[in-house]
Amino acid sequence: MAAPSITDAALTAGSKIGKYFSIVTMVPTLFLVLWTYLLIKGDAWHGEPNLKALGVRLTEWSIPQVAWLLLATFVLALFVHPLQFATVQLLEGYWGSSRLALGAMRLRVAHHRKRAQRLADRVDELDVLIEESFESHPAYSEDLDEETYHQLVDEYLDSDSANHLLAHLVARDALQASHERYPVGRRIMPTRLGNTLRRYEDVAGVQYGLEAITTAPHFSLVIPEPHLAYLRDSRQLLDTTVRLCFVSLLATLITFAALLTDGLWLLVTLVPYGLAYLAYRAAIAAADEYGTAVSTIIDLDRFVLYERLGLPRPRDTDEERRYNAQLMSLLRWETTATTRYASLSNEPSSSRQLYRPTKRIR
Structure with missing residues (x-):
């Protein structure tokens, strides 16, 4: 009778602490525990994995096993949960102030600065190609003011006359969306997640x-x-x-x-x-x-x-x-x-x- 009570406690402990803990911490931690359990049951730590033995052992589930797995998940989740803020910062690119961390951050920031510049350059190149195509259209005139020019460009791109520019338009929009995820150059972070949040x-x-x-x-x-x-x-x-x-x-x-x-x-x-x-x-x-x-x-x-x-x-x-x-x-x-x-x-x-x-x- 002890096993069901342990199971019930493990299943409800997360919800008693809160919805946030249950969803954000318990569910991902359960995946980690189950994955490790599969490695152990498949004898992966003693040699090559034995899929036949794993299949047999997975059919021998018992209430005590489930209870202990859930209890292990809950205990591990309690220790992992306070690390959430540090985990977000790690994936953002806040890697510390050691020489190794600063060197890694410098390399990754340099990479993303170059990538952001390449995206901007490519968008500019596509804009030039689109403008050159419009300037060969009968609606173009050299004495157009800026507002009228952009209005006519939009009308041109909406018409069938610009169908040959479809690949350029799709590429420009995709590249522009990627570039807009970056902050200004001096604020660029070492990771994509960090750049999006910043x-x-x-x-x-x-x-x-x-x-x-x-x-x-x-x-x-x-x-x-x-x-x-x-x-x-x-x-x-x-x-x-x-x-x-x-x-x-x-x-x-x-x-x-x-x-x-x-x-x-x-x-x-x-x-x-x-x-x-x-x-x-x-x-x-x-x-x-x-x-x-x-x-x-x-x-x-x-x-x-x-x-x-x-x-x-x-x-x-x-x-x-x-x-x-x-x-x-x-x-x-x-x-x-x-x-x-x-x-x-x-x-x-x-x-x-x-x-x-x-x-x-x-």
Whole structure:
């Protein structure tokens, strides 16, 4: 009777801790535990894997075995869970300050700077080819102003006359999308995931004078619950794909160690490595989704933030940027920064009621 109680405890412990822990940590860790279990049951640590013995042993599942596997998953997940932030940073390209780490970062940043430049150059080349094709069209004239020129180019590309440019248009759009994942040159990171996240760090809210990194904790405390749920779901997707990549890389190392002397069996290492690669590419896509969520939250809820901070509502974007220049200084703990707070009369009615004197009962 002890085994079912252990099983029940292992199955429900993750949900009792929280949905985030169950999805982001428990499920990926279960994959790592099961993969290691298959290597052990297949005798991979004692010689070449024995698929026949593995097949027989997999038909001998028992409740105690399931319970112990789930318990091992839960215990391992507890130790892995606090490493989530460090794992994201590792995949972003924050590799430390040692000489080896700095050297690796320098090489990877140089690689991505060259790649970003190649993408930009290729986009420019395709734009030139497209413009040269338009200039041979009867609609082109040398005395066209810039606005009319671009309008006629768009009309030309929408017409059947530009069908021969289809390959160029598809290639330009694909290359442009890849280039837009990069931040400006001085801010380029060693990895694709790092570059995607840093780009959103740099551009989200910049049109209002807001810094996404500085204001993100404040937004999370004041935005409406539906918006917060959207933001959490986007972050959870990013964290899940990062954790899947991390445990797949661990499975790759374990498989490599188990099959190192087993000849062609070493190719099995490509299975968890391929899953790690797929998870990493999924993490890049999830980073795009998360960055879009952060940008959207700033667009929709920045006035809620201003109100909760007691700031006046700006009359236009120019005034908003001037206010936010001082606000960012304050939120960065710069004691010399100053800003003007909203007067009581500018507060919403629900807030003004807190200061309204009560009427006497006669």
